[in-house]
Amino acid sequence: MNQERSSRRLVFLAIAVVLVLCILTARLWQLQVLKGEQYYRASEDQRLVRIPISGARGDILDRNGIPLATTRLVFTVSLLRETHEELLEPTEESAVLIGRLASLLGKSDEEIRRAVEAGQPSPEIAGYQLVELSSLEIPPEAVSQIVENREDYPGFIITRKPVRCYPNGDAASQILGYVRRISSEELSRLSEYGYLPSDLVGKLGIEKAFERVLRDVDGGQLIEVDRRRTLVQTLATEPPTRGGDVVLTIDLPLQIALERAIDEQIAWLRSQPDLASATGGAGVVIDVKTGQILAAATRPGASPELYSTFSGPMSEWPGNEMDKAVKASYPPGSVWKPVTLLAALAGGVIDASFVHVCDGRPDPELAGKSCHYHGQVDLMRSIEVSCNAYLWMVGKQMWRVERTEHIEIAQRYAVELGFGMPTGVQQQIASMGGTPDVETSGNVPASTPRYGDSLNSSIGQGAVTASPLQIAQFYATVARSGVRIPTSLVLEVRHPDGSVIHADPPQEISVHIDKHYFDIVKEGLERVPVSGTAAAVFSGFPLDDIPVAGKTGTAEITGRESHGWFAAYAPADDPQIAVAVVIENGGYGSRSAAPVVRKVFDYYFGINYETDDTAE
Amino acid sequence: MRGREWNIDWLSVALCGLTLALTAFGIVMIYSATRSTNLAIRQAVWLCISLVAFAITVRINYVEFMRINRYVYFGVIALLVLVLVPFIGKVVNGARSWIPVGPLGSFQPSEFAKVGIVVTLGTLLRNSHLYKRHEVLPAIVHVGIPVLLILLQPDFGTAMVFIVVLFVMLFVGGTDIRWLLGMLITGVGATPVLIKYGLRDYQRQRLLVFLDPYSDPLRSGWNVIQSLVSVGSGRLFGKGLFGSTQGRLGFLPEHHNDFIFALVAEEFGFVGSFLVLLVYAAILLLGIKVAFDAKDYYGRCIAAGVVSMYMAHVMINVGMVVGLMPVTGIPLPFVSSGGSSLLTNWIGLGLLINVYKHRVRLTFR
Known part of the structure; x- marks a missing residue:
């Protein structure tokens, strides 16, 4: 009896053994098969970094x-x-x-x-x-x-x-x-x-x-x-x-020459008792043949490394991060005059033989503003000596024509010459696959019932503004006798995968202004360094070998010292580079900006002054 | 009978073959776990010692053990007392369970106590079917004394093995089922009290993390979680022999020892670990067959005791590795690194073979 019970219990024990092992097997199945991937990932995650x-x-x-x-x-x-x-x-x-x-x-x-x-x-x-x-x-x-x-x-x-x-x-x-x-x-x-x-x-x-x-x-x-x-x-x-x-497209040595010239000039200006307010400047050098920007300077500058590591308050931000050469618009002053003259000629306001006698007296129609005495002035001389009275006269004529015939002349030709719109850098960067910063468009003269405003615009004051790049592009257009080329900054983009995107060849846009008018303006510009407003600055420069065509500008701004401009291209007979420089609050352009441009030409054309150090 | 002493039969061959294979497999796994031959060689040496002990155990007719019954029992008690003496017993993992014995590492009295108790309890229970319930209380006292000594080390897991062995031996010995149920109910009822007052903090913590390993994932829950990750990451076919990352990089603790099954599961996947479980199933069922065929109650009780000892170990150890049991320091029979455990288990096997050798032939029934 007991013997049998014991044997029966052994069978139960066997069943218990099988049961226990089944439970363990089921658990293994759950862990290794059903949740295996999850645990496998956990084991990989904790050992792999x-x-x-x-x-x-x-x-x-x-x-x-x-x-x-x-x-x-x-x-x-x-x-x-x-x-x-x-x-x-x-x-x-x-x-x-x-x-x-x-x-x-x-x-x-x-x-x-x-x-x-x-x-x-x-x-x-x-x-x-x-x-x-x-x-x-x-x-x-x-x-x-x-x-x-x-x-x-x-x-x-x-x-x-x-x-x-x-x-x-x-x-x-x-x-x-x-x-x-x-x-x-x-x-x-x-x-x-x-x-x-x-x-x-x-x-x-x-x-x-x-x-x-x-x-x-x-x-x-x-x-x-x-x-x-x-x-x-x-x-x-x-x-x-x-x-x-x-x-x-930047040429580093030229870029450095331009920047150094601006810096030296600002330092010199600040040492002068009357021009201590000169604060900064900008300049652009364009390759006339291609429209490429060879140098574009904004001064003062600060190393990008400083920006990268800067962590202090904004008031201690290392410098000006704005690209003034491309993004800032300034009143252009007299460097604008060729725009007005080309517009007047092309719009039939004056003809090439238009003459005005500048008596140096205040102009009652301009709230008593006066011009220096220049005597009898023709178109070329008006550029050479920068005669405001001549331009006011042209402006008056233009205003009358615009009012009577209800047409825009100043605005139309300014736009034709590339003002009031981006110069092309922004677009070129975008076409090369970049996302550019926004370039300034500046302001072109608008048709206005106010006579005075219109006259102000004719000498590049008032509403008119432009960036140094726009001015440089315009002088390059003049140098090419009316062929406008959008400016560009990027030569090549080499992608990490080895593919290279080259810049498109320059695209030429013909300006709808008779080439003959450009020739008249160019002749005026060529006289400026010889006998005009920049003659002193260019004394000693080998103008016979490398004729320079340029224009000074002094843009008056309310309450502060004027901005000094100089825009030029050289050699005038076969233009290679066009330069525009503005010195903020630097006073007369002939004294502030023109010397910078001369130094750029000195550098670019490799002129050495062994004995004659009269660059200033 | 005399001429049949070395009669080789299929059951003994199968039992010895499976066990030998398991031990050899264990040595390989110990090598895989430690990446050094040190422990693997030590285990192989212990296997040789075990084989000698096995041979001796098989040679002596188990009935003779009754004669030295008293010496065995008091020897076991003496060793269990000795190990508690501070300068003799060595503390490993918080339990004073070891007596150092020179080059072969340490010797664990509670392991030998297992076979000792199985044999002596067998003696006690051999006539239980004759006088019914009177053997139950003596049996509880007989096992209770060593269990208390082991709890003093403290080694909760081994104590549990003893309780399983006692229970199974009483069950097979024919004790009235009501007594057994009463014991079960008392045990379950006493568990909360035991947990509250009887456990040390770390033991209670182990129980808590068993219920939710992620309650303390970086310390007490770490072993459980890493064990589950090891097992689970083996997926169906495993990472291959020596392919364990959990063990090699130290994520899996005690992977040559208590957690060696996790290493097996990681390297050989579900297929491999299931095969190992099948081998255990075969050993246990063959052991039960030995008990079935035993010529007397003494032999049956010894066989059932050895089987229950193996079963308790497999259940508690694998259960711990797969997160079904709380973490206790219980080795996996024949596989885990450890001489005392291996020797004990081989002596246990010797007892099984011994009992089977003297079995009742079918022809006599």
Whole structure:
């Protein structure tokens, strides 16, 4: 009886064994088959860490291939977060380590300590976080020291960090723009392109316009870590992709010559008791044959690196970030006069033989404004000596014709000559795939019932405004006797994938003004440096070999010193470059802006003054 | 009978073959877990020692054990007391369970206590079918004393094994089912009280994280979570031999030891771990067959005791690895690294073979 019960119970025991093993098997099925993928991912996630490797942003080059903006790879030290925390504690060990690093880098302990305190934690990846001592640059010799003596530098990881640098200081700074940490607004707009909160983006100028070309693509390193988050092995390395390059039409040496000339001029003007208010200036050099911008300066400048690293209040912003050569519009003053004269000739307001006697007396119709005495003035002489009375006379005639015949003459021909609209830079950048900053259009004279306003416009005052680039483009158009070429700034865009986009050949637009009228105006302009308003400035310049055609301008502005202008092209018989320079609050153009232009020509045509140093 | 002593039969061959294969597999897995030959060689040495002990166990007719019954029991108690003495017993993972024995590592008295108790309890219960319930209280006391000593170490898992062994042996020994149910109900009823007052903080914490490992994922819940991740990440076919990442990178704790099944599951997937469970099923069922064929109650009780000992280990260990049981330091029989455990389990196997060798032939029934 009991024997049988015991045997029966053994059967129960067998059933229990099978049951227990079935439960365990079911659980295994659940974990390994039903949830297997999920657990597999968890096991991969906790052992694999992807560390981004920054690539190098592409270069911005001048037309000769000289880098204007480039990326330098510097070595920095990163620490595991735990190591960093230990190093921050004032223990004997951390002091020894800091001392060792200090002697290696030739710095004081205090400097190293400050760098450690300023360490920037990188975003945490799977619990693995590095703190970068970004302010410490490690020279290559020191790198090998650290790598070879690992045990002396526990937890130190050498990382290569790209640093945007602008090797030519503040040269062309406003054209280049700068890069800074991405803003949250930009991040939300650009995140679909894989931007991270720690990325730098172009904020202005070419850096911004060609952000998508210049941008590098981060590579990565797939490492395996153990439970303590220390590196076990590197599994894969995906090299970063370098960004593409942008080649500009800018000629760096010429750019520097222009900038230096403006700077020197402003310094000189500020040393004069009456012109201490001269604050800044802008200038543009255009290749007459192609419309390419060879130099575009905005002074004072500041290195883009300063903008990139600037973190203080806005009142201490390092300088003017606006590209005044392209984006600022100024009253053009007398450099505008050829526009008025061409319009009057083409509109039939005057003919080429129009003569006015300038008696130097105040003009009652212009609230008593007066012109210097010039005597009998014809069209060419009006340019040569910049006679306001002659232009007022032309203006009066034009106003009468416009009022009686209900037509726009001044406005129509100003637009025909390229004013009141962008010069083409913006459009060219867009056609090369960039997203340009907006170029200024300036203001053309508008038809007005007020006589005085109209007369003011005829001498480039009042409502009329233009950017230095527009003025330079106009003088290039004059130099080509009425062929307008849109200006351009970009020669080539080299994409990271190797494809290269070249700039389109210049596109010529014929201005609907008789070429003959241009010849008259050009002759007037050619006299300016010889016997006209800029004769003093160009004394000593080899005008016989390199005839210069130019025009001074002094744009009066209310309450402050006038802006000085000079616009010119040379050689007048075979024009190569056209230049426009404005010196803000620099007074007479002949005294402020013209010397800058002469220095540009001196540089461009390679003129040496061995004995005769009379550039001023 | 005499001439049949070394009669080789299919059951003994199968039982020994499966166990030997499991032990060899364990040595490979220990190597995979530690990536060094140290522990694997030590385990192989222990296997040799175990085989010797196995051979001796098989040679002596189990009926003879009754004669040394008293010495075995008091020897077990003496060792369990000895290990609690501070300068003799060594603390590992919070439990004073070890006595160092030179080059072969440490020796764990509570392991030997298992076979000792199985044999001596068998002696106690051998006639239980004759006088009904009177054996129950003596049996509880018989197992209770070593269990209390083991709880003092404290080693909750091993204590649980003893309780399972006691229960199964009483069950197979023919104890009235009401007594057993009463024991069960008392045990379940006492559990909350035991948890409240009987457990140390870390043990209570283990129970809590068993209910929800993610309540403390980085410390006490870590082992459970990583064990589940290891098992699950093996998916159907596993990451291959030596392909474990969880073990190699230190995410999985004690992966040569208590959590070795997680390593098996990770490297060989569902297919491999299921096969291992099948081998255990075969060993246990063959063990039950041994109990069935035993010539007397003494042999049947010993066989049932060994089977229940194996079963308790597999259930508690694998249950822990797959998150169905709280974390306790219980090795997986024949596979986990550890000499005392291996030796004990092989002696247990020796007992099974011994009992089967002296079985009742069908012809005699």
